[in-house]
Amino acid sequence: MRTGLVFDDVLTAAQAGAAWAFEVLYRDLAPSVTGYLRLHGAVEPDDLASETFIGVFTGLGGFSGDEEALRAWVFTIAHRRLVDDWRRRSRRPQVTDDDTDLAAHVGGDVEDDVLLRVGTESVHRLCGALPDDQRTVLLLRILADLTVEQVAQVMGRSVPSVKALQRRGLRALRDRIENAGEKVGAGAHPYEPLRR
Amino acid sequence: MTTPADDLALEEAFEASLAGRPVPCEAADLAAFTGAVRSTATQPGRPNAALAELLATGLLTDQTSPSVRTAGAAGTLPSRRARVRRRRFAMIFPALLAKLLSAGAVAQAATGAGVVLVVATGAGATGVLGDEVQDTITGVVAGDEATDEVATEDETIVDDETTDPGDVEVPVTTELPVEAELTPEEWVEAGPAEGQSFGEWVSLSAHRDDLREWLRSEGRNFGSMVRDWAQKNGIDSDAELVEEGVDLADLTEEPTSEPVAGEDTTQVDDEAEDTEVASTERGNGRGNGNGNGGGNNGRGNK
Numbered sequence: 001m002r003t004g005l006v007f008d009d010v011l012t013a014a015q016a017g018a019a020w021a022f023e024v025l026y027r028d029l030a031p032s033v034t035g036y037l038r039l040h041g042a043v044e045p046d047d048l049a050s051e052t053f054i055g056v057f058t059g060l061g062g063f064s065g066d067e068e069a070l071r072a073w074v075f076t077i078a079h080r081r082l083v084d085d086w087r088r089r090s091r092r093p094q095v096t097d098d099d100t101d102l103a104a105h106v107g108g109d110v111e112d113d114v115l116l117r118v119g120t121e122s123v124h125r126l127c128g129a130l131p132d133d134q135r136t137v138l139l140l141r142i143l144a145d146l147t148v149e150q151v152a153q154v155m156g157r158s159v160p161s162v163k164a165l166q167r168r169g170l171r172a173l174r175d176r177i178e179n180a181g182e183k184v185g186a187g188a189h190p191y192e193p194l195r196r
Numbered sequence: 197m198t199t200p201a202d203d204l205a206l207e208e209a210f211e212a213s214l215a216g217r218p219v220p221c222e223a224a225d226l227a228a229f230t231g232a233v234r235s236t237a238t239q240p241g242r243p244n245a246a247l248a249e250l251l252a253t254g255l256l257t258d259q260t261s262p263s264v265r266t267a268g269a270a271g272t273l274p275s276r277r278a279r280v281r282r283r284r285f286a287m288i289f290p291a292l293l294a295k296l297l298s299a300g301a302v303a304q305a306a307t308g309a310g311v312v313l314v315v316a317t318g319a320g321a322t323g324v325l326g327d328e329v330q331d332t333i334t335g336v337v338a339g340d341e342a343t344d345e346v347a348t349e350d351e352t353i354v355d356d357e358t359t360d361p362g363d364v365e366v367p368v369t370t371e372l373p374v375e376a377e378l379t380p381e382e383w384v385e386a387g388p389a390e391g392q393s394f395g396e397w398v399s400l401s402a403h404r405d406d407l408r409e410w411l412r413s414e415g416r417n418f419g420s421m422v423r424d425w426a427q428k429n430g431i432d433s434d435a436e437l438v439e440e441g442v443d444l445a446d447l448t449e450e451p452t453s454e455p456v457a458g459e460d461t462t463q464v465d466d467e468a469e470d471t472e473v474a475s476t477e478r479g480n481g482r483g484n485g486n487g488n489g490g491g492n493n494g495r496g497n498k
Contacts, residue, residue: 017255026251027240035237046241054247057255123232141214142233170206170226177225 007067015060022057029053029071032143033078039127039139040082048085052078072150075140079154126176134169137162380410384421387429394431398422 005024013021033052037045055077063073127135133155140151152162209223213230243251378386383404388397401407402418411421 019250019252019254022251022254026243026247030240030243032237034239034241035233039233039236047244049241050244050247053243054250057250119232120236123229123236126229127233139233141210142230143237145214166210167203167207170210171203173229174206174226177229 007070011060011063011070014057015063025056025070026053029074033074036075036078036139036143037082039124039143040132040135041128042082042085043089044085048081049078052081055081068150071144072146072154075144075146076154079136079140126173129176130169130172134165134172137165138169138173141166380404380407383407384425387425394426394429 010021010024014025030049030053034045034049037048037052042048052074056074059077063070065073127139130138136155137151140146140154141148144150146154148162148166149159152159155162157165205220206223206226209219209226210230212219213223213227219227383401384407388394401422408418411418416424
């Protein structure tokens with residue numbers, strides 16, 4: 001684990017309901033889970049992440065597996081919560097530029113803050129431009145560190161299907177980045193806001 | 197025009213960027229995108245109320261953390277217990293001293309050696325003695341109490357919060373390890389140990405809560421136990437008992453129980469274990485006080 005604790009000890013304690021183990025797991029997994037939900041355009045990413053972890057902690061007693069398996073399981077729950085949220089809201093996910101967490105953490109060097117802000121906005125726009133399934137595959141690979149097989153499991157799809165989605169997503173991404181580069185001019189930051 | 201070879205190169209570059217390996221120049225933008233995505237996911241977000249409660253309390257009431265980070269919280273209970281034991285020690289030690297002063301010369305020598313050993317053990321456990329003395333005491337204690345788990349536990353507890361040199365006497369000297377190994381029944385059956393006076397044995401017996409509980413469960417009280425034992429061993433009258441340093445009236449009234457229980461209950465009323473102990477002591481005091489009130493008054497007026 002990134003915390004340096006032995007995963008088996010943490011898992012055993014968490015399965016017994018120990019608060020300290022919950023906290024260790026939360027600190028380890030919550031940033032990527034929340035980022036995943038946010039980049040999917042969830043309206044309330046923090047709430048969805050909270051619901052995800054409540055589901056994880058209350059259902060942890062029935063889990064068995066290693067750290068990778070736990071990560072895949074957590075993202076499976078997060079993805080289902082996200083899909084449920086989409087259905088509840090009956091509309092396509094909307095990319096949100098209201099990144100309050102980011103705003104809360106910028107500070108210090110103005111130029112760095114601007115670059116960070118611009119970079120984050122660009123990532124949101126690039127992700128938002130991808131179809132849901134392609135975005136899901138790429139984000140699960142990048143943020144959750146899942147393999148293609150694990151992504152297939154999370155999404156309930158076949159491995160070839162996921163590979164195809166990944167290929168199309170990467171291609172679309174490259175095209176958008178290249179187009180953006182042409183429009184903003186050579187030497188510009190590659191993730192400046194795209195002009196549509 | 198994108199060819200399958202381009203796609204393959206793109207996928208390989210993507211895998212390389214995920215693994216942190218160098219990527220070709222053509223895929224530098226893709227690698228930068230991967231890094232930018234990851235950099236947006238460094239904060240856990242704000243947990244809602246339900247999750248915050250879960251993170252704070254878990255799903256248990258009793259949690260023991262093996263981590264150093266949470267050791268302080270986990271150590272709260274032992275620290276309180278140590279404080280309670282220190283208070284008990286502070287009250288019991290003068291009583292022991294009084295007994296010692298009223299005992300005969302042989303008894304004084306024997307008991308005095310025991311007290312020195314116990315106090316030195318306490319000082320040694322806290323590590324305030326010089327190296328030579330520390331080593332000597334460690335050796336002696338190790339020889340005498342090698343299997344004493346109670347003493348080991350107390351040392352650990354004391355070490356947790358010993359920051360004040362005034363706490364040197366912290367180890368619980370009233371929990372004499374040798375006696376603690378015997379059940380109440382065995383204790384009564386065995387009587388005084390070799391070299392131990394009858395008065396000393398009675399004095400030590402008086403501080404065994406488990407003995408009193410056992411006696412209660414047998415429908416007896418402490419005084420009757422002492423009297424029975426004395427009669428079995430040829431000490432027939434109260435005068436002879438007094439000569440042995442035993443005052444039956446004193447033993448049955450438990451004069452210090454009431455205030456001790458009151459103080460402990462006030463200080464640790466949120467601590468189940470100690471509260472239980474305190475209430476037991478209070479119960480003893482009330483029960484015995486009712487039964488022996490007349491006799492005590494007579495003693496008090498002497």
